[in-house]
Amino acid sequence: MPEHISPPPEKLTAEKLTPEKLTLERGFTTKDFTALRAYVQRIAPAVIARTYYNPDEDPHAATPGSMERHLNAMLDALVALALAHGSSALAEHLRASIRQHGRPLLTAVTFRMVIEAAQLAALPPQADHAISAWLRPRVAHRLKGEGIQTLGELVAFCNRRGGSWWRSIPRIGPGRARAVVSWLRRHEAHLKLRVDADVDSTDQAGVPLVAAELVEVVPLAKVTQSGLASGSSGGSDSENRLTDRLTLAPLERLAVPHALSGAHGENRSAAFCYIQANHDLEAVRAYLNRYRDQPKTLRAYTKELERFLLWAVVLRGKALSDLRVDDCEAYKDFLKHPDPRFVGERFARHSPRWRPFASSTSNASGSAALSPDSQRYAVRALRSAFSWWVDVRYLAGNPWKAVNDPVVIKRERAIKIERALPAELWRKVRGELDARSAEAGGVQGRESASGVQWRECRNGVQWRAVRAAILLMGDSGLRREEAASARREHLRPSSYGTLERPVWELTIVGKGQRERTVPVSAATLKALRAHWSDRVKDDRAKDFDGATEEGKQSGPLLGPIVIPWTDASRRRHRAGQGGDGDSANEAGYTADGLNRLISRMVTELVETMDNLSLDERRQLGQANAHALRHTFASHSVADDVPVDVVQKVLGHASLQTTTLYVQAEKQRVVEEVARYYAGAAHKTGR
Template structure:
């Protein structure tokens, strides 16, 4: 009895030490696993290894040797996978079911290492979920995405998952177009994975990223956006701090209290336009310029800026504004609210902002732009008063911002030197000739280069702007009375900026380039029609890229 009593504490102490050692080993394994931070890519690679895929193929398919040293050689890859497998098996023994633990111990005893099937591997990975590190914004994209995709993302300066989410939110639905060989299918898969990881990343992928589209326009753009005053939007549920809900005029909705239906400045006389609120009045005014697209675009920009400022930042309807409000808007133009400024996006994008940031990062408008905005508003208010929608013009007494007009000499330095112009023309001729005789797609290249040559020579000889060259027509190009039969002189009549008509000369080299371009379009440049003039655009697309936007533009121009 004494001996048994004396040996019992020693036995208990030995068992306790063994248990503590086993617990310490378990904690060490868990800590090691968490420090390593195995990702979903590692689990996929290990599954392939369990299915007897060669380590060299696994390294090439799932890892980047430049960033993953364990994938540099097949031997290193196999060591890494075996170490990971041992770690997961230890975790499965500690946290898995008794049946799984017995199966693993029996396999180790018989074969010296666990031999897993697809089913037992799934059970092991489920039991060892704590080995999988959750994605973090600072994790490199290569830790979670395939090496090829990660390399292409890094080529655009996207190194981490946080930068990838920011890039998608900044670019919108077409974020993938600037990344080589990332098509719509891969982009949707990436965005789908990012959406599933939003809780772990604590980042949100905007709703219109990878949204469904119709004719190239996201369906999310069909919904109206109701703008509310800034102080009210902060109390709204789900409001994004520091971000305002803004929308262009065609998607704009205003609460009834700020719609101007009961505005203080409404005229008591009979109104000449059918306008129940301020948005109706704004659209009626802009409808006057429906046949002047450039003017319509400029006035729309100024009025929607003013209307958004009045409702969101001033908390007033347009027909409730007074002189002090218009003076405040003039000061606002000097330094717009940063939430009103952003990168250039399509008008249907939720990222659209009324003011576009300049290339140097400045958010302030030039003095000339401020003056133009004030004058455009004064003219609009005058018209609303004339049609008896408003009783008075609050902008009438607002002075124009001071703008200093500097003398600008002709910028001769912007013209190409004669020697460089000759080299450009020679290079164009050489490209056209080389494309004609080249293999493969030489014919298509020749068509494109002849179109380029015709456009550049037409603009270079005649000093046309891009829009003027695009709108130039064959019926407006004819021989001049100053030429002779032996040496004809051709001239082109165009309507340019400010609806000013002018006539410009066209050289013989440009005529030759235009004839070749028309031949590529299957048209006769010198052919006569019933009215003795060939008709049609001087320049036209020969090959239209296979994109929705290009096809819509091409179909409209053709």
């Protein structure tokens, strides 16, 4: 066993350290004990200082000498405590070692006994303690980057963000996060703070355990009475208590008291009902089931109906099938200024902190008021749902028919076509993408135990991925959802091409589930080939032109090179492999993921491109994924492509929508000529 020799016992006697004095003046943390254990095992003081302490906050870790003096002093204090409070056998052993060697010789076993005897010197963690006193410097440094300074702030941060609290913090993965939360839970009694139950809930098949629990919501009147019964007095404290006690849950976890279930609602139809719905929740689910094959529509309608149902039960104290016109008018007013208790940060739907309205839309007053357009959408969605319930004879009448739509301003241009990149800027961006994509780079490392898991990606590979996405959207006018769902088997040479001018075409399913075919440029095809080669590990499938056969699924055109090391990501990206482990058959980008990728890389271009003017940096900085679609439309119209052709490529249902780009081109012509007039007047002095 390695041994550590402490200083002579005379030093201990001279300092006359007592446990009481030590406890009052300074308490040792678990980090101190860990560092001292490493010192006993003959780890160099310099390594201990670097591993367990931050020299900026711990002066004793500034130099190896000061670190060693600090560790020796700590060891002296612990030996003194062990002599005073340890077992008689341990005390006799230490005294014998001091008499024989002039100092105590500690092995790993005797050191552990000393630590156990001296536990009264350990200061329990408190909510106001700095995180650097308890966590390793690297972890503490990353948490401080999020503005977390104390243990209390760390608990609040975890409770506010829920189970994914660690995702926004660099280099804090699920393993470290679980260890931090476990430590916080062990010390809840000392911290006098509680970590919420779902902060580290375990997933099974991708579904958190807490999601299986049904949550019964109750009317606000009952919550208020309960709060008063508990003896709450004082306005602000009572409001805070009521805010905390207001229980809300999304539709899939929602349970309603029988009295408010609508089983005997006043507006229930007496005629034979076409759906099997005994109460309002079943009627809502039957209506939403109509849109099970339209995920975006289903998500939007679910949001509106669960908001309305929660408002009716919790704030109005009525069942959905009891509501009348005045109730609907009240909800229309509620949408202008939602109750703060219905508003919160974005959380997963299984989290107890989920709220129907997201605070990201909050104004300065803390409200989450919807825009007039969103208010009108909500009213129309509810009116449509009630009409269907009347048609299937669940309800006798539709009170929303007597409610007017919220007033909205008719915009001159509903589409923000001004975000389209000018021709010269578009040319510069394409050239920069080509240059960065040509950088040497390849994918390195795979995780053999779990199939295809990319560990590391050099810069050129990522730029080739973003170039393929940007050109596919900017040269073919695709929406981000269409680009994300585009597949290799739907891309083929067009029968209308020639040897001199070959043309490829891509068939996609666009908005409104309408299928259309768009042309693909030669530059886009080249970019897709390079991106395909980066992704596919099978040499036989690397041939982009021959990667598909009739009737065979060959994979998405765009897919991530680096897959996050999380269970959810691995499940999603391997769902389409079919057991062959081919990365081309993995799930591609989601629409949101593709948008984030493009936004991140465009930001890097704005910050690092050399040949951009200040105005061009501003224009490029305002661009997003959808701006690439506007770019195609504006440039094709400017190059005299017929408007009806542009309409077919863009998938516009109305030609009137496409003519907006013609008006934009006219505006550009006027602006350019006006600039010419101004320059000519300056030259002539008139």
